Amino acid sequence: MSAPRALNLALRRIASPAGLTKFSPAGRLMQQRFAATTTISEKEAVNSILAKQRLNRPVSPHLTIYKPQMTWLMSGLTRITGLIVATSFYVYGLSYLAAPTLGWHLETPSLVAAVAAWPVVVKVTAKLAIAVPFFYHSFNGVRHLVWDFGKGMTNQAVVRGGWVVIALTAASSLWATFLA
Amino acid sequence: MxxxxxxxxxxxxxxxxxxxxxxxxxxxxxxxxxxxxxxxxxxxxxxxxxxxxxxAFHASGRRPILPPLPQVVDGDVNKPAPIPEPSASHGSYHWTFERLISAGLIPLTIAPFAAGSLNPLMDASLCALIIVHSHIGFQSNIIDYFPEKRIPLIRKGSFWLLRIGTVLLGISMYSFETNDVGITEAIKRIWHA
Structure with a gap:
């Protein structure tokens, strides 16, 4: 112990009322903390730490970090194409219901007349835009039903089936657009 | 120093x-x-x-496609995962019902391609099955992308919007099937326009 520290301790022992009568070891005084502390409940402490950790938690990386593979890409496309077809159906159906009120003409003869007036490029584009999602969703839907029976679950079978669906979709869409 | x-x-x-x-x-x-x-x-x-x-923690760049919503602490750190209520209409029965709808669509979809179009009864069945199939599809998307825990109000609102939309679509398609030419015949005519 350094000389000034020892002097300080001795002076304190004298100054305190119990200093002369009771012996207090120097070690206890050395442990004393001259800092303010606040008490919070254990639950509060645990939850506040958790909340802070959650705020600093990084968002998990998005799909782009995965290697593009036939399995998950085609599965996702099934949902997307289904949404495209179903949304078009809902939009048309609800418009058809609202048409008399709004003064629109969405009955079949009017639509046929309207589409007949379109240029060929627009017709082909519109037909492809409907045919590709419809055929893709239908063919891949059948593939999903086959999987639901537990068949063709190997990686080779999945990749082969995927290419079959892509080929069927391309062929059917081209047939429906240009030949049908 | x-x-x-x-x-x-x-x-x-x-x-x-x-x-x-x-x-x-x-x-x-x-x-x-x-x-x-x-x-x-x-x-x-x-x-x-x-x-x-x-x-600094990531090797790849940040892609804030879906930024996190405000974080809340629900319960305690040791709160157990809730056990879902057992229900006869959810789970495997529901799953089988969905597959039956999908499988039932296959012959009804092939038939108009083979026969040109469908008679009114088959056409109405196809239309009804497509409505139910679409409804199930939208439902699955709401369940997957609007989680109960994060955005319960958007989820609830979407479910009600979907229900209202499906009922209105049913009314609309009933009107279409009875007043118009039917869905397969309509597609055929517009396709060949």
């Missing part, structure tokens, strides 16, 4: 100085802390909020 005597400060100098200066978008932000020694001494690496700190 101080950094050698206090390794914690030395670490702060190594950690904070380059990332702050390089990742900051503000030109004057390095002037805010001219020296690491003037920073609050208890500010550790993990307590520093901001993008530069998060970026």
């Amino acid at each position: 101080a950094s050698i005597a206090r390794p914690a400060l030395l670490r702060q100098v190594c950690n904070a100085a380059p990332t702050r200066r390089m990742a900051s978008t503000f030109a004057g932000s390095s002037l805010k802390h001219p020296s690491p020694l003037t920073r609050r001494p208890m500010q550790s690496a993990f307590a520093t909020p901001g993008a530069s700190r998060v970026a």
Whole structure:
């Protein structure tokens, strides 16, 4: 112990009322903390730490970090194409219901007349835009039903089936657009 | 002198100085802390909020496609995962019902391609099955992308919007099937227009 520290301790022992009568070891005084502390409940402490950790938690990386593979890409496309077809159906159906009120003409003869007036490029584009999602969703839907029976679950079978669906979709869409 | 005597400060100098200066978008932000020694001494690496700190943990760049919603603490850290209520209409029965609808669509979809179009009864069945199939599809999307725990109100609202939409679509398609030419015949005519 350094000389000034020892002097300080001795002076304190004298100054305190119990200093002369009771012996207090120097070690206890050395442990004393001259800092303010606040008490919070254990639950509060645990939850506040958790909340802070959650705020600093990084968002998990998005799909782009995965290697593009036939399995998950085609599965996702099934949902997307289904949404495209179903949304078009809902939009048309609800418009058809609202048409008399709004003064629109969405009955079949009017639509046929309207589409007949379109240029060929627009017709082909519109037909492809409907045919590709419809055929893709239908063919891949059948593939999903086959999987639901537990068949063709190997990686080779999945990749082969995927290419079959892509080929069927391309062929059917081209047939429906240009030949049908 | 101080950094050698206090390794914690030395670490702060190594950690904070380059990332702050390089990742900051503000030109004057390095002037805010001219020296690491003037920073609050208890500010550790993990307590520093901001993008530069998060970026340091990742090898790839940040892609905030779906930014996180405000975080709330629900219950306690030791709150167990809730056990779902058993229900006869959910789970495997529901799953089988969905597959039956999908499988039932196959012959009804092939038939008009083979026969040209469908008679009114088959056409109405196809239309009804497509409506139910679409409804199930939208439902699955709401369940998957609007989680109950994060956005319960959007989820509830979407479900009601979907229900209203499906009922209105049913009314609309009933009208279409009875007043118009039917769905397969309509597609055929428009397709060949």
